[in-house]
Amino acid sequence: MKLRTVLAATAATVAISGAVQAESYRIGITQNNVGVDSYQTTYEKAFIAAAEANPNVEVVVLDGGGDVARQIAQMEDLIQQAVDAIIIWPTNGEAVIPAVRKAHKAGIPVVVTNSNIADAGFDFVASFSGPDNITQGARSAEIMCDKFKEMGIEDEAQIVHITGQPGYTTAIERAKGFDDRLPEVCPNVTVLETQPGDWNREKSQKVMEAFLVKYDDIDGVYAGDDNMGVGALNAAKAAGRDGIIFVGATNFAVGYEAMERGEYWGSIYQSPVDDAEAALKTALDVLNGEDVPFLNYFDTPKITQDNMGDFTKPVF
Template identity: 30%
Template sequence: MKPHPRTALVALAVLLGAAGCAKSETEATAGPSEAASAQQQVVQTPAGSSGPTCTLDQFGGTKFDLKTATVGFSQSEKEANPFRIAETKSIKDEAAKLGITDLKVTNAQSQFSKQITDVQQLIAQGVKLLVIAPLNSDGWEPVLQQAAAKKIPIITVDRKINARPCSDYLTFIGSDFYEQGKRAADQMINALGGKGKVAILLGAPGNNVTTERTNGFKDRIKEKAPDIQISFEQTGEFAREKGQQVTEQLIQSNPDINGIYAENDEMALGAVTALKGAGKDPGAIKIVSVDGTRSAVQAIADGWLHAVVESNPRFGPLAFETAQKFLDGQPIPDKVIISDREYDGSNAEASLGEAY
């Protein structure tokens, strides 16, 4: 497993005071405390980098006590997806750890109109801080206007919204999705030896995760492996059942496909079900995906997946640390990009306990 650069760990300790997270990811056989540390999100901040920041004074809000404030968390998708389960659990667990007594959690059940209504209701209930996992990147204007009128800081996690940081919202915390796409492409290039036909199971439309994971993958293939042809693309909507359905269609219409890039693990596992149903052997079609769920890492160990690029959903500690730093008057970057590991045949079995 690839350890995080020391500079990234130092950046996390300086920026967010989380020096306790600085454990090596190579400790696959570590005890409970070490394993928990290895699961922690780590900020990916290159040494000497700089960018726009925001302070409480610039934002125009007033300081409040997180422990006694009403805090809202808006989850976007049904929690049948392990990513969403782990994400919500992380928010709840960290709030409890910090002694936050009034955390209100909503779930939009994968309906964008419901998420907008959910957040508007949270604002009406007097939240002082909003943490939002957006379903879509566009369409947030009604919420942003209401939050801005009350100077409510919004932290978005996992997906971005198309708006202005330090004005419409405070900051975004999440992965570099374009880089994830590039890293998935590198794994596919390695699996296929630089040539063959590849299908893409696209994520849900309307959000930056799908767009950037697709563009990163395609750009890297074009740059490094022009003999790999992307011959099929269809949305699997980030869902296992849909990933299975699309793959069943794929192996009928493109029987000579060599690889599948699934833009999340749920679609990849749906693809595995389809391949098993078609009588395919493990590894006959190389599958690369993004997320890092335990089921997907197990599928690597079992030979069905070639590799997985992690997208760490444990946003609780970093979200609340960022909020507290903001309330203490410290500058917050307009985006907080986390570092993600990779799983492949060399580390999957030993790393099962660190997957989610």
């Protein structure tokens, strides 16, 4: 068995050759933005590795580069290629619906990975494979509330919220999960302001710098992932603002390391390797006629300074 990788400006094609198999499939994937953070970079590597390990699979690996128009063009190209299935990590959960519908009408099953499309597109999707982002946001709220209760400030704490990329389903769902759950567990905590950090550490640091200038009293920060959370942490450290509780989601290595140093309180543990492997398996199960749930979630538990020893350090 031999892996042949052909790289172009926007695509990599991975073909597996070997003994003739009874069933072989050509699967296309268009990702959100591989270069934006280490989670997505690790996901792509894990997806290609999973394909390499399967002699029945040939995959066309594309990257939308965070550009909706580019991703839609990639979807149309995969439809023209008549691939057996398409996996999409949407750049925008609303905007990609027409392209997903077009694939469905062409008889190509679509699996959405990591971040779901908007509800209006569900009829055109075979399955969603990824984390339950609303549950993740709710769990992050519980982590923060529990810490405030431990500190005895649950009736007076004030927090700021840094969200991911606007229009991106994961960002919307994590924010909703957090915003809905926090008042249930800590009704007297005040959310001072919410601003997007676009999954970017440097932008999130600038957002936090502005928060620190605007608000004299900030007790906590919730960020939609650890990459943004560490950006906010860096801003607070530079400003000499101690005692702020930082909680994120998707525990990056930088978040894990900050937890080890006692600077970052908690997050949600999520593996890009599990994410990638689950997406490919879901697509294959759909093609093989298996009974696949529409929402095919994998678990993402809470991780804090108290239990981090139970988890391995993230590789991304």
